Amino acid sequence: MTAGFLLSVGAVAAVAATAAGRRLPRIWLSLVSLACAAALAASVRVLAGAGEWEWRSTYALAGQPVHLRLDALSALFLALLSFIGCSGAVFSREYWSDEHKPDSAPRGRVAWISMLICMALVLTVSNGLHFLIAWELFAVCGYFLLTLDRGNGDARAAGWLYLTCSHAGTLALFAFFSLLAVHTGSWDLGPMRDRPELAPLFWLALFGFGVKAGLFPLHVWLPSAHANAPSHVSALMSGVAIKMGVYGVLRFSGWLPTPQAAGWVLVALGASGALFGIVFGFVQNDLKRLLAYCSVENVGIIFVGLGGALIALRHGEAPWGILLLAGALLHVWNHGAFKSLLFLGSGSLMHATGTRELSRMGGLWRRMPWSTVLFALGAVAVAGLPPLNGFVSEWLVYLGLFQAAATRTVAAWAAVPAAIALATAGAVALAAFAKASSVAFLGAPRSDAAHNAHECGPLMRGPMLAIAALCILLAFLPSLLWPALMRAASDWNPALTAVALPAAMPALALIQATLAAIAAVAVLLLVSRATKTGVRRGPTWDCGFAAPTPRIQYTGGSFSGIVEGWFGWLLQPQRFASDPRGTLPTSSVRVARIPETVLERIVGPVAAFVTGASAIARRLQHGRLQAYLLYILAGVFLVGITVFLGVFL
Amino acid sequence: MIIALDFVLRLALWIALAPLLPGIINKVKAWVAGRRGPPVLQLYFDLARLWRKGVVLSDLASPAFLAASAVGWVAIAAATTLLPVGPAGASLSFQGDFILLIYCLALARFCTVWAAMETGSAFEGMGSAREVSYAVLAEATLIAAVLALCVQTRSLSLPGMLAPATGAGAILLAGGLFIVLLAENCRVPFDDPNTHLELTMIHEVMVLDHSGPPLAVILHGASMKLLLFALLLTQAVLPTGHLAPAWAGVAIGAGVLAVTVGVGLVESLLARFAFRRVPLLLTMAFLLCLFALLIAWKGGAA
Structure with missing residues (x-):
């Protein structure tokens, strides 16, 4: 079956699904699955080299x-x-x-x-x-x-x-495509690399x-x-x-020529975005906001790869450029997989507890073992830890950056800061996901909602399991994926010659698999040893603290407090407090909030200024006919003067 | 077959030798303080004792509590197989192995933090927060150090990076890596392995609720990590590439011993820092490695 046929099947199924969606949910689901399967098959054919x-x-x-x-x-x-x-x-x-x-x-x-x-x-x-x-x-x-x-x-x-x-x-984008059409004389898109x-x-x-x-x-x-x-x-x-x-x-940096500075700007934006994005993520106490900021980080990593590839093209040093591009492309898949897994996991949490606040969760592993395991798997993957897929693509990006640094050419000025920023971002990502998974799932339940949580059903668990399997596959099969990545890279820009699979990659996959296997054996050994010597259960020791309650557990906010202090200039945390007063204080409130700095400190004021200026301009429109006649008169007068000056001077 | 045997023997050597280092440090501390101190092999006795003991688990701990200790140990062991030891080389080496090494250590950190948070203890949460936060600076320093070595030698795998002479930046690199060693292995001035004031600790407080075999595994893992950092520091600084294999081995052994004694001396002569000064010291380490990088780049031999 050709890609065209598969895509047509997918398109027909998808259009039928829009019609079925409102009233026939089961048929809708089958049609969506059919459409997705057909599209997936078509893309796999193209990626596998069918042209x-x-x-x-x-x-x-x-x-x-x-x-x-x-x-x-x-x-x-x-x-x-x-x-x-x-x-x-x-x-x-x-x-x-x-x-x-x-x-x-x-x-x-x-x-x-x-x-x-x-x-x-x-x-x-x-x-x-x-x-x-x-x-x-x-x-x-x-x-x-x-x-x-x-x-x-x-x-x-x-x-x-x-x-x-x-x-x-x-x-x-309107400006972009119109200008493109004006310059080329047609709306048709395709490679136009020879038009500087x-x-x-x-x-x-x-x-x-x-x-x-x-x-x-x-x-x-x-x-x-x-x-x-x-x-x-x-x-x-x-x-x-x-x-x-x-x-x-990617598409338009590949099809169109790029300015000299493009790669540099992309690397700079990507590296700083990776670091700042994850710092913002770490300090969030809303689970889904944390995940959202982490997407900013991962997009930053992808852009570092892409920018590095553009710099490599400029310098004709393709070997490390292609590593960076392959890392970026693989990270597109990897991030797509583990971030969807994590968001679906957060959906399962919200379904069970009705809240997104980390400080109202806790101890959920007992009630939701499946969600716990799947979320933890996603957390390890997103933190870029071996032996999961996040590590493989980050490893490719690092390898490309280190090769660029080792050339000691001007490209090293981009590679060295980017590598350091990515390493720092990686460590913060680990902190962020240690926080997210441990505060939500471990310890004791912090609220009744968490105490009465329930595991999600098979229709929610199944997709999460499928995506988790994808995360594992992507980690262990990079050799299978490499030709597909190379095809995508040469479709991006053929000047970037495809390279053979780096010998290190199969080795890495093998080591990752061995690591996972040995870790499993070690876990079994330790568990059997512990059962042999005898396991006794008791309250958490906690240095002998006599009356532990769930409320004295470390919260997400305190977990990220240290890093929040370091990046105070960026995060600008706000605190509102009404302290207890008087002999018999009634109530006191303490609220800490991390604003979205770019939105509230930059975009917000600018938008407020524009709105204010528009409000002033709007006073000209009031519906009084006399004034409008006056405007016309003034306009005619002005035009008259202009013409007069033009003719006689 | 030979390769597998070689791999297992090396790992066995790592496992057997690592617990010596904390013993040496304690001996040095005792010597400076004028005490007799525990025997050098004390950690071996402790490990054997813990391995035989029963386990007390927190009511809140999930099955992953035990798993995390085991996985953390395996991650550190995996990192040791990637580190070359002088002329003997490494069990495994490939382009970009240093990244795997750094991330294996990160995996071990994730596991320790996970296990600590299992117990729902505020103290252990505090330790975890400190551990992951200071690791941000430590990891940046480590990557800057590796970058310096990479730029210096133009090599992308650890055996190539560590073999030749490291040039003029070696002293800066030594300073930076030594500080990272102290921070990552929870020694004074970052942490005090002897204290019983839980509020002031990082690593020790995270394992408060471990007992028996899991605690033994964690203590052993920590000693392997210390040996790993000592070897990395020694080889990054000592130009052993030109020596005959036997002499290189001796030089590296002496280097590791010197680093260990150095840790003991620092521990005896310095007090633990206030926590707000910890980031400053780590930033200094980062800057040292960054200058080493600049020297390797601009001033190093072609």
Whole structure:
């Protein structure tokens, strides 16, 4: 079966699913699964070397002939999209079921499959105008999914912010595609690397796609959107939707020439974004906000890889460039996998406890063993620890950076700071996920909700298990994936010659597998030894503290207190306190809050200024006819004077 | 077969020799204080005793409590197989092995923190928070040191990085790595392995609720980590690449001994720092390694 046939099957199934979504949930699920399976099969075919698929039609949409194409680079993203799209759909059948959400569940199903279709279109269309249409529809579908729970004011506010930021990005993309069409004389897209005058357009694309990708200073919409969306939607947004921004930057930095500084700017933004993103994440006490900021970090890592590849192209030193690009591409998959797993896990937590606050959880492993194991697996993967998939892609990026540093050329000026920033970010990521998993799942329950939690059902557990299996597979099979990565890299820019699989990679996979096996044996040995010598249970020793209560456990806020102090200049934590007063104090409150600094300190004031200026300008519009006549008179007078001066001077 | 045997023998040697180091440190401390002190082999006796003892588990601990100790130990053992020892080389070496080494140590840290948080104790939470926070600076320092070695030697695997002479930045590197060694292995001035004031500790407080075999595993893992850092420091600084294998071995052994005695001396002569000064010291270590990197880059031999 050819890729074209598979994609058509997928498209038909997906369109049918939009029709079935409202009333026939089971048929909807089967159709979505079929569509995703077909799209996955098509992308795997293309990635496995079946050649790129292209389809030109004479049928014109909005005046432009339809032109679709699926090459290895878009197939890489389409594979991720179909896997996560299908898992999330299954998850939503239990998580956002008709019984619990009778009014929003049908809407959610239609919006879900529409969003998948629009993202698939973004990945396949090869016409600037159609790209813009698909992009806009994708953004709007995201808005409807995000605000499924209309009654929730936070979700509405987050949706509003998302829509505003998304459109600010789209505005840049409008400029980008129109200017591109003006310069090339056609809306058709494709490689145009031999036209150096197009290079400055890269900055427009970087802004437009960077907003969607959550690149550091442009990430302002991301934390609240990912935190307030339903969890399966967060998984899709974080695992896949922000990757559309990454895809945009990749695609157009590969097809168009790039300015001299592009690689440097990407590495700088990526490295600082990785560090700052995860620092913001570490200090959050809302589990989903923590995960959202961590996406900012991972997008930073991807951009470091991409920027490094661009620098390598400039310097003709492809060997380390391709390592960096392969690391970035692999990280797209890896982050898509483990972050969706974590967001689905957080959905399972919210389902069980009804809260996102880490300080209200605790001790959940007893009630939710499956969720605990799966979340912990995701946490180890996202912290980049061996033997899971996060480590493999970070290892590739590090290796590329170290090779660049060892050249001692000018490229080392980018590689050395980036490597140090990534190492620091890695250590903070470990801290952040040690905090998230341990405060939520370990210790004693901190609230009644946590005490009465329940494990999620099979429809929520199944997709999480599938994604966890993907995390393990991606860790142990890099040799199988390497040719696919090389195909995507050469579709990105053929100047970057593919290299053979670095000999170290199979060795690494083998060592990771051995490490996992030996660790399992060691666990068994220790457990058997402990049972042999006798295990006694008792209250936590805690230096003999006599009356421990769950409330004196270390909280998430105290866990990250030290790092919060170091980065106070960036985080600007706010504290509100009303201390107990008088002989018989009644109540006292102490609230600590970490603002989203970029949004509240930079974007907010600017927006307030614009709103203020507009309010002043609006006074000109008041509906009094006399004044309008006066405006016209003044206008005519002004034009008259201009003409007069023009003629006689 | 030979390779597997070689691998197992090396690992056995690591496992057998590592607990010597804390004994030597304690002997040095006793000597400075004018005491007789515990025997050098004291940790071996302790480990044997703990291995035979029963386990008291917290009511709150999950099955992962025991698993975390075991996985943490395996992670440190895996890191030791990646570190080359002078002319004998490493069991495993490949491009980018140093990254795996650093991340194996990170995995061990994650496991210790996980086990500490299992107990729901505020003290252990405090220790975990300190451990992961100071590790941020320590890891940045370590990567800067490895970068310095990489730029100096243009090599991407540990045997190539550690063999030749390290050039003019060696003293800076030695200073930086020594500070990281003290921080990562919880020695004075960062932590006090002898204290019983739980509020002031990092690592020791995290294992308060471990007992019996799991505690033995953790103590042994900590001693292997100390040996690992001592070997790394010695080889990063000593130019052993030009020596005959036997002499190189002797030089490295002497270096490790010197580092261990140094740790003991620091422990005897210095008080533990206040916690707010810990980041300053670690930042200094980072800067030392950063300057070593700059020297390797700009001033080093081509």
